[in-house]
Amino acid sequence: MSTGRALPIRKTGRGIHVATPIRVIEEAVKTLTEIGLVGEGRPTGCVIDAGTGDGRIPAVLAAFDPSRAVYGIEANPALYAQAVTNLQTLDGRGLIDVTHLHLLEGDYCDVGTYETHEIALRQIGVIFNYPDGNERRLARFVAAHCERDTMLCLLTHNRTLELDELERLASHDVSDGAGPQWRLSVYSRTSAKPVPRTVSTPS
């Protein structure tokens, strides 16, 4: 799978598709592991990758936390089909185990998308999103339908993104060592902050 560095920005009808470099996703997932949202001791509940693009975030999550249910939701049919192919290819090569990975074609802000696939909105632990202009709509959806402690994790270059409906609990710099710095920010309705397992740099 490409690192994504050279992939173009593409309009998708819902927003834009620009792929996050795999190294950045790995670093972000390591940070989520350090703050206890992924891996051993993580909260119960599934992960939603809201706007999964070509499926690279579910693929990396499967490598770090293979027993966790991960749902990648993508509205664009061509990207959804690409994600299905990518995960099947990685599974076929023995690189990931897709047993707990599910890809859904639909709108991540539509309750019907979750109902159709029997996903209980109140049992979502973490929602992952690369903001493409839809993050405020997603935050309103999380505030209206998810549990107080559901964590919305935004990975973006925007260092100051605030969401009216949710409180920012922590922010961490994420870098692949080459390109510009990314920022992983965690939001929820609760003020209970994720507990770091190792050193973290909230600001």
Ligand SMILES: C[S@@+](CC[C@H](N)C(=O)[O-])C[C@H]1O[C@@H](n2cnc3c(N)ncnc32)[C@H](O)[C@@H]1O
């Ligand atoms: C910036 S791209 C990120 C793709 C991928 N998560 C990554 O990091 O490489 C955002 C994706 O979200 C999708 N998207 C935007 N709004 C959506 C919605 N309401 N429901 C489902 N997918 C959506 C877009 O089609 C696009 O593929």
